[in-house]
Amino acid sequence: MSLLTGEYGASGLYLGISPDIIAGLGSSLTTALTNYAENYNIPDQSGSSGGTSYRFSSFQISLNLDEFFLNQSNQVFSAGWANTQFKIQWNYHICVNTIFNPCENGYIQVYTTNITPTDTVTLTTELTFDYSTSTPVATAQSTELTFSDGLVQIFVQCTNAICIVPVDDIANMVANDFVPTLTTGITNELNTMLPTFTNRIHPILTMPTTLNGYTLQMDLTGSLVQAFTGSGLTPLQTAQLLGELTATKDGNTITPPFQPAFVPEASTLENLQGPLEFTITPYLIQSLMYTGLNTMLPITINPSEVPAASPVQLNTSDSFFSGVAPGLSSYPNLGLQLDVSIPQQIPQVSFNSTGIFASFDIGFGFTILSNPPMFAFAVDIATQMEIYTDVNAISISTIEFSSKLLNLIPNATITSSAVGDVDPTGFDQLVQMLQSAIAIPTFNATMPPELTISNNDN
Numbered sequence: 001m002s003l004l005t006g007e008y009g010a011s012g013l014y015l016g017i018s019p020d021i022i023a024g025l026g027s028s029l030t031t032a033l034t035n036y037a038e039n040y041n042i043p044d045q046s047g048s049s050g051g052t053s054y055r056f057s058s059f060q061i062s063l064n065l066d067e068f069f070l071n072q073s074n075q076v077f078s079a080g081w082a083n084t085q086f087k088i089q090w091n092y093h094i095c096v097n098t099i100f101n102p103c104e105n106g107y108i109q110v111y112t113t114n115i116t117p118t119d120t121v122t123l124t125t126e127l128t129f130d131y132s133t134s135t136p137v138a139t140a141q142s143t144e145l146t147f148s149d150g151l152v153q154i155f156v157q158c159t160n161a162i163c164i165v166p167v168d169d170i171a172n173m174v175a176n177d178f179v180p181t182l183t184t185g186i187t188n189e190l191n192t193m194l195p196t197f198t199n200r201i202h203p204i205l206t207m208p209t210t211l212n213g214y215t216l217q218m219d220l221t222g223s224l225v226q227a228f229t230g231s232g233l234t235p236l237q238t239a240q241l242l243g244e245l246t247a248t249k250d251g252n253t254i255t256p257p258f259q260p261a262f263v264p265e266a267s268t269l270e271n272l273q274g275p276l277e278f279t280i281t282p283y284l285i286q287s288l289m290y291t292g293l294n295t296m297l298p299i300t301i302n303p304s305e306v307p308a309a310s311p312v313q314l315n316t317s318d319s320f321f322s323g324v325a326p327g328l329s330s331y332p333n334l335g336l337q338l339d340v341s342i343p344q345q346i347p348q349v350s351f352n353s354t355g356i357f358a359s360f361d362i363g364f365g366f367t368i369l370s371n372p373p374m375f376a377f378a379v380d381i382a383t384q385m386e387i388y389t390d391v392n393a394i395s396i397s398t399i400e401f402s403s404k405l406l407n408l409i410p411n412a413t414i415t416s417s418a419v420g421d422v423d424p425t426g427f428d429q430l431v432q433m434l435q436s437a438i439a440i441p442t443f444n445a446t447m448p449p450e451l452t453i454s455n456n457d458n
Contacts (some may be wrong), residue, residue, distance in 0.1 A: 007090055010260040012243020012284035014269055016277040023236040030081070036189045037063040037086075038090070039183070049173065051097045056108075059090040065123065069233040072226045072433055080124035082233065084145070086157075087111035088178055091395030095166050104165040106158040110178060113153050120145040123183075125190060131239075132221050136198045140190035143183040147302070214247035214254070214295040228268045238269050243284035245291040256290045258346050259283075278391060282349035285356055289347040289385065293360065297342045303335035303369070316368060324426035325377060327419030328368075336371035336376065355388040355406060363415075364427070377417035379427050384409040402442040408432060 008014075040060035067082035088110045095103040112121050126141045141179045205347040207216035220241040227236040247254040260283035264314045270281055303314040313321045314336040316328040320338065340362065347360040360383055366376040410431035412424035 003395055007228075007239060007317045008238070008263050008269060009223065009224055010263050010279055010281075011222055011240040012260050012287060013220070013241045014264065014279040014281075015239040016269060016279070016301035017235040017237045017239065018270045018272050018275045018277075019232060021238060021275050022070055023068060026070065026079075026234065028295075028318060029079075030065045030068055030194060033186060033189065034063050034065055035184070037061050037402065040182075040185055042090075042181070049368075050169070052094060054092060054094045056090050056092050059088065062087045067233055070237075071235065072224075077129060078124055082120055085112045085125040086121075086182075086373055091173075092167065102164055102261045104158055104160055104163055104167070104199060106156065106160070106163070106167070108158075108171045109153075109155040111153055111155070112147070112151055119148055119149055119151065121145065122418055123186075125187065126192075131201070131203060131224065134221070136201050136203060138194040138198050140187045140194065143187045143190075145183055147180050159179055169304055203204045203324055211247065211292060212249075212295045214249040216291070217246050217248070218271075219244040219246065228266055236270055236272065243281075243287065247291050247295045252296045254291050255289045258286070258290075280349070280351075280389075285349045285358060286347050288358060288381065289349070290360060293342045293362075296381075297362070299340050301338040301340070302335075320426065320430070324423045325419055326343070326419075327421070328376065329370050329419075330419070331370060331374075337367040337373065339365040339367070343367070355386055356403075357384065357386055359384045360364075362370070367446060374418065376419050377422045377425065378415045379422070379433060380413045380415050381427060382411045382413070383431065384411075400442060408434075414446075 007119060035040050038061055042061075044055065044057040044059075046053070046055040046056070051427060064085040065081040066084070068080070069082055070079045089107055089108050091105070093103065093105050093289045095101060105113060108232070111280065123143065123145050125143045128137075128139050130137045135228075154168070154171055156171050158165075183197050203219070203221040205218040205220055207218065220243065222239060222241040225238045225240055227238070233255045235325075242260070244256060246256075246319055260281060262281045262283065264279055264281065266384070301314065306312075315321070316331045316336060321328055343361050345361065346357055349359075350357045352357060362381050362383060364379045364381065366378070368374045368376050385405060386401050389401070389403045392400050392402070408431065412427035414422045414424050
């Protein structure tokens with residue numbers, strides 16, 4: 001996943017993620033890492049230095065993480081805590097290798113102090129997140145603990161009645177080793193935790209329903225963009241997702257032969273009215289229409305396949321066909337074969353305040369089933385549809401995308417005829433009769449378990 005700041009590209013779907021959502025995810029991460037640090041096992045250590053032997057034991061860590069932040073820079077996430085406080089304490093037993101061999105017991109503390117709004121200890125992890133393939137990958141690259149001089153203190157307390165052994169040098173050595181031990185441990189722990197997060201993300205979403213035997217999949221790979229005007233600890237992030245529908249059956253895959261071209265204004269994408277906000281562009285609808293139509297077309301319909309109750313029968317003597325094409329009377333009571341196809345063109349889509357306007361062409365060819373069969377005429381119907389689309393939370397974890405056909409406006413043109421004049425308006429009327437029977441499928445999307453939604457969440 002490319003990580004950009006304020007540089008939006010053309011996509012079919014955008015998901016705005018508010019700072020509050022990101023801060024909430026940071027809170028879960030804070031709890032997990034705090035528990036990890038406080039349960040982190042540092043084994044006892046022993047050795048010698050400068051004629052002094054030592055043994056350190058009973059390590060205890062206390063970690064407090066505050067002010068979680070998440071930013072992007074140079075295509076890498078910087079995630080961490082601007083205000084980090086910790087204390088590590090351990091017992092020591094030290095002996096000086098001299099003739100008297102004096103030994104001493106006590107404890108050592110390394111801790112943060114004098115934390116102010118302008119002078120803090122910061123814990124930062126560099127992360128990468130690749131969402132460009134069907135298997136997303138998140139990787140913690142490195143972790144750093146940064147602080148100014150004087151913010152980390154070392155305290156040594158001897159617990160013997162007489163204390164004469166110099167402990168400070170060895171204590172400093174162990175304290176200096178503690179920082180890389182802790183940061184490396186956090187990096188490794190994050191890489192253990194991150195698959196739990198990425199395994200819940202499905203860039204290729206398989207739809208719950210099939211269409212004409214085709215398995216439908218929505219390609220939601222893409223990139224993450226940080227708001228150009230973003231500020232604060234967790235600036236708004238926008239996931240720009242391809243939003244392309246494909247269909248597969250028997251090894252054959254239908255993929256739209258065009259790419260998204262429209263880029264919404266940044267002010268539109270960054271003006272969130274709730275924790276999450278979806279923005280749909282024409283490409284997503286174009287993709288749905290192209291793939292959906294191509295799963296059903298081309299198709300050939302023979303007279304025997306038309307239900308007996310249908311008001312129009314594929315027969316040259318049917319009242320509809322004799323009315324629109326009088327020349328068919330020269331071929332009485334013969335069946336008509338109907339071939340329906342869709343030109344390989346991009347459906348046109350636009351939005352307004354009431355819904356979606358879409359237009360596309362469908363071709364109809366009629367063949368008289370004489371002996372031999374004879375081409376009769378062909379009709380091209382340019383169809384305009386007005387669709388109302390709604391998004392609702394049907395539970396705290398499921399979003400429903402539903403649509404309703406509001407209007408259907410056909411414009412038929414006779415492209416060729418071998419039977420004389422054909423009246424195209426009859427086909428317009430026939431298509432309009434079908435409007436009440438057209439139903440647009442409803443799709444549901446399940447949100448990650450960390451998120452709860454309602455109909456007030458836009």
